[in-house]
Every structure is written in structure tokens, then in C-alpha cells.
Amino acid sequence: MDQMNEVLPGLIRKVVFHIGPIPVTSTVVNTWVVMLVLFLLVFLIRRRGFEYKPNTSVQAIVEVIVTFFYSMIEQGWGPAGRKYMPLVGSFFTAIFFLNMSWFIPGFTSPTTDLMMTAALAVVAIVLVHAMGIRKKGFGGYVRHYITPTPIMLPMNILEEIIKPFSLAIRLFGNMFGESMVASIMFLLVPLLVPVPVMMLGLLLGTVQAFVFSILVVTYLATMVEGH
Amino acid sequence: MSVALATALAILIPAAVSAISQAWATSSAMHAMSRQPEAADAMRGVLLIALAFMEALTLFAFVIAIVMSGKV
Numbered sequence: 001m002d003q004m005n006e007v008l009p010g011l012i013r014k015v016v017f018h019i020g021p022i023p024v025t026s027t028v029v030n031t032w033v034v035m036l037v038l039f040l041l042v043f044l045i046r047r048r049g050f051e052y053k054p055n056t057s058v059q060a061i062v063e064v065i066v067t068f069f070y071s072m073i074e075q076g077w078g079p080a081g082r083k084y085m086p087l088v089g090s091f092f093t094a095i096f097f098l099n100m101s102w103f104i105p106g107f108t109s110p111t112t113d114l115m116m117t118a119a120l121a122v123v124a125i126v127l128v129h130a131m132g133i134r135k136k137g138f139g140g141y142v143r144h145y146i147t148p149t150p151i152m153l154p155m156n157i158l159e160e161i162i163k164p165f166s167l168a169i170r171l172f173g174n175m176f177g178e179s180m181v182a183s184i185m186f187l188l189v190p191l192l193v194p195v196p197v198m199m200l201g202l203l204l205g206t207v208q209a210f211v212f213s214i215l216v217v218t219y220l221a222t223m224v225e226g227h
Numbered sequence: 228m229s230v231a232l233a234t235a236l237a238i239l240i241p242a243a244v245s246a247i248s249q250a251w252a253t254s255s256a257m258h259a260m261s262r263q264p265e266a267a268d269a270m271r272g273v274l275l276i277a278l279a280f281m282e283a284l285t286l287f288a289f290v291i292a293i294v295m296s297g298k299v
Contacts, residue, residue, distance in 0.1 A: 072272075075268070075269065075272035076272065076276075166283050169283065169286055169287060169290060170279060170282065170283045170286055172286075172290075173283075173285075173286030173287075173289050173290055174282070174286065177286070177289055207275070210275065211275060211276065211279040214272065214275070214276060215276070215279070218276070
């Protein structure tokens with residue numbers, strides 16, 4: 001239990017400074033750092049401009065990534081969902097970089113904080129419902145709750161409530177559990193033994209970003225297209 | 228003592244059961260992929276989603292165990 005007390009403070013958020021009455025936690029500051037890296041990356045990629053035929057290696061890499069997003073959407077939805085690629089791709093990129101920021105020494109990944117993953121899940125679910133209302137109109141959106149029969153109404157409402165919880169807790173649990181296991185390994189045997197666990201974390205971060213965005217695709221498909 | 232035992236069981240049982248069910252799902256998917264390699268891409272996506280849903284139940288138990296371990 002003493003060793004747990006050494007590990008946990010590194011993983012739990014702490015207040016860094018206040019803006020007026022609002023406390024700013026370490027999670028927010030770490031997210032700002034990752035955002036800065038992403039902005040710089042986008043700025044450097046956009047500086048050259050793109051052409052119809054790829055003429056630079058940067059454009060070729062970007063096209064591979066975009067093709068990956070398209071294939072992900074076609075797995076979960078079909079060709080009709082291609083226009084939601086910017087939304088899903090942003091979720092994937094943001095979560096991927098947030099998960100990978102764990103590998104910066106002395107840096108706590110923001111996704112090991114339940115508040116961060118809950119915020120991501122709430123944004124995703126609000127967007128899904130808004131897209132459903134925009135596409136089918138308010139009447140069609142309400143009718144979605146009483147399909148196939150009105151008896152299913154409580155189950156449908158329950159399903160919509162559970163969606164953001166499972167999105168948030170899945171991402172949080174995976175990343176928190178992973179970094180805690182690696183930290184405990186580090187306490188027991190500091191040399192070389194945590195490396196395989198951290199490499200598992202590399203895989204897990206990618207898979208969790210993929211799972212989060214493909215679940216957003218599935219939810220969008222059920223909301224926009226109907227059952 | 229009993230709370231510590233309950234915490235251990237709260238993470239042990241869901242982890243064991245979800246490992247068994249994930250193994251079952253993965254082995255079925257492997258069989259299906261080796262039988263029809265041309266459909267492997269579609270199966271891989273479905274398999275990942277199914278595994279994520281099973282994993283989520285363990286993670287709910289993990290969160291509950293973390294909360295319980297504060298009371299030991």
C-alpha cells in the first residue's frame with residue numbers, strides 16, 4: 001500500500017493555477033501542450049499546400065492517413081458516411097496523440113483522467129444527437145425512440161444514457177490501467193522489465209483511439225440512417 | 228480483511244470471465260478468417276468492436292475495484 005501511495009499521485013490530476021475562481025488542473029495544461037504540438041504539425045503540413053497529384057512525401061503520408069479514415073468509416077457504416085470523415089478523423093487524431101503523449105518523460109497522459117474522457121464522450125454524443133436531428137428532423141428523431149414498438153421506449157432511452165458512460169469509462173479504464181501497471185512494474189523492477197508493458201501501451205493507445213472513433217461511426221449510423 | 232478480499236474478487240472474476248469470452252470470440256474469428264481470407268477485413272472491424280464491448284465490462288469492474296480499494 002505504501003508503494004501505491006508513491007504511484008497514484010503521479011496519475012491523479014492536481015490544480016496548477018487558478019483563472020479567477022476556476023481551478024486549472026494538470027490535465028488541462030497537458031492537453032494544451034498536446035494541442036500545441038498538433039497545431040504546429042498541421043501548420044507545417046499545410047505550409048506547402050496540396051496539389052491534385054501528390055508531389056511531396058508529406059502529401060503521400062497524409063493521403064494514406066485519410067484513406068485509413070475512409071476505410072474505417074466504410075467498415076462501420078458504408079460509403080454514405082464518407083462526409084463525416086472530418087469529425088471521426090479529428091476524434092481519432094486527438095485521442096491518438098493524447099494517448100501517445102504518455103511516452104513523453106514526466107508527462108501524464110490527459111486520457112488517464114476520467115474528466116477528460118468524459119468530456120470527449122459528451123462532445124461525441126451531443127454531436128451524434130445533433131446530426132440525427134439535423135438529418136431526420138425532430139419528429140423522425142423522436143420516432144427513433146419508439147422503433148420497432150413503443151414497448152421498447154425505456155430500453156431505447158436507457159441505451160442512449162449508457163452510450164456516453166461506456167465511451168468515457170472504456171477509454172479511461174484502459175489508459176489508467178495501462179499506466180498504473182507500467183508504474184507498478186517500474187517500482188518492482190526498474191530496469192528493462194517495464195519495456196514490454198509500455199510497448200503493449202503503444203498498441204493499446206492505437207486500438208483505443210480506433211475503437212472510440214469506430215463506435216462514434218456506429219452511433220452516427222444508427223442515428224442518421226435509422227435502424 | 229473482508230473488504231480486501233471483496234476488492235480482489237471484484238476485479239478477479241470479471242477479468243477471468245471476460246478473458247474467456249474474448250478468447251472464444253477471437254478463436255471463432257480466426258477460424259472464420261482462415262476459412263475465408265477475402266472477408267478478413269470486414270471481420271477484423273467487427274471483432275475489434277466486439278472485443279471492446281467485452282473489455283468494457285472488465286473496466287467497469289476495474290473502476291469499482293479502484294473505488295473499493297480506497298476503503299481497505
